[in-house]
Amino acid sequence: MxxxxxxxxxxxxxxxxxxxxxxxxxxxxxxxxxxxxxxxxxxxxxxxxxxxxxxxxxxxxxxxxxxxxxxxxxxxxxxxxxxxxxxxEGYHRAIVRVVLPEKGKARQRWLTRDEAAKLLWTCWRTREVQEGVTTDKRPLRHLCRFLILGLYSGSRPGAILNATWDRGPGRSHVDIERGLFHRHAEGKAETTKRQPSVKLAPRLKAHLSRWRRLDGERGHVVMFNGAPVASVKVALGRAVRLAGLDAAVTAYTLRHSCASWLVAKGLPTRKVADFLGTSEQMILDHYGHVSPTYQDEAALAIGQK
The missing domain is CATH 1.10.150 (DNA polymerase; domain 1)
Structure with missing residues (x-):
């Protein structure tokens, strides 16, 4: 083996x-x-x-x-x-089966607007403490970009961390001029996890324009101490604890939040699915119940003579 x-x-x-x-x-x-x-x-x-x-x-x-x-x-x-x-490849010809564990129930956790604001504020203002002394270092501030881009685009964590200001092999990139986030890394093969380009919301575009002016040089959108960020798992876990949120909040919660907010606004599930790069059935299965018109027709019909 x-x-x-x-x-x-x-x-x-x-x-x-x-x-x-x-x-x-x-x-x-x-x-x-x-x-x-x-x-x-x-x-x-x-x-x-x-x-x-x-x-x-x-x-x-x-x-x-x-x-x-x-x-x-x-x-x-x-x-x-x-x-x-x-x-x-022809190295063996026998049938060998791998048995997978039973699929668990999908997580349904997403953030409310208040929770998202609290998490952002925590990341922005938290200072590092060294030997009991509070310093001016902001160890979680880089997460603000990650959170905002995740909430406004519903993109997967990998696409966000891989995003750069300019096109390049193996990278996703933000095109502020055309108002698009090209989530699929250039040159990478397509997988079952679709990552179509997504339109930038006006507020997100304003944030990105400001960040680009601040960064000046070419580089990744999310940086920490001048270097790209490979994972936000540890930093986000700390931010979640400091914000008083439950441990079920992860990087993927941003994608869940984006989907639930769009459905709750009454946007057709087909358009939500297209925005996130997933199937409409998945949106219906996981977020359909937050729609303002969820089962209205059936609920009204059952009480009529």
Whole structure:
């Protein structure tokens, strides 16, 4: 299995949107499956892996609502892909099945306008404390750009952190002149997670224009100490605690918030889906109940003679 995973990392992973994340998952897979043979992979072994991952990583920190072995599901999907690639390349011809854990219930957490304002204000004013002395350093201020861009565009965290002021290979970019955020990284292959270009809201465009003037030089939209930000997980977790919000608030909560706000405004679900780059059915399933006209016709009809 170590050979199977290595071939996948060499051949396929470099083309992924976030190959470093694929490498992290591969490392966990190697720890458990690395010394196993390909013909040992079965449902019992996959369930054992899921049990070993239960309660670790993102599952526990996000409130444990991803279901049993939730953190293992994405890992095992990579294992399945690695075995599939190994077979397609002709290295083995037997059928090897990877059994995935049951899909957990999707999180429904989004921010109210007041919560979003509180989180932004916390990121803007928080100062770093060193040896009991409050300094002028603002360790969370870079999150303000991330939060605003996420709330106003509904973009995935990776597209926001990868965004630059100018076009370039492997980067998403903001086109202030045309009022567009090109979320799909240039030159990257299309995946099932669509990332179409999105129109900039007037308020967001004003923010971006000001940030561009402040930045001057070319670079990423979200920066910390002059360098691009790889992840906001730790910083955002701290901001959420300081703002008094629950641990279920994550980077993806911004995307959920954008969707729920648009639906609550009465925007047709088809247009919301197009704005976020997802299916209309997903919008209906997860956010339909916040629409101001949700089931109005049925509720009125049931009481009529």
């Amino acid at each position: 170590a050979d199977v995973i290595k071939i996948y990392l060499d051949d396929v992973a470099p083309g992924h949107a976030r190959p470093e994340k694929t490498a992290e998952r591969a490392e966990r897979l190697l720890e458990f499956f690395g010394d196993k043979r390909l013909d040992e992979i079965n449902g019992a072994l996959c369930r054992k892996y899921a049990d070993s991952r239960y309660g670790k990583g993102s599952d526990k920190r996000k409130g444990g609502n991803k279901g049993r072995g939730g953190g293992a599901k994405r890992d095992l999907e990579d294992l399945r892909a690695a075995i599939g690639h190994h077979q397609r």
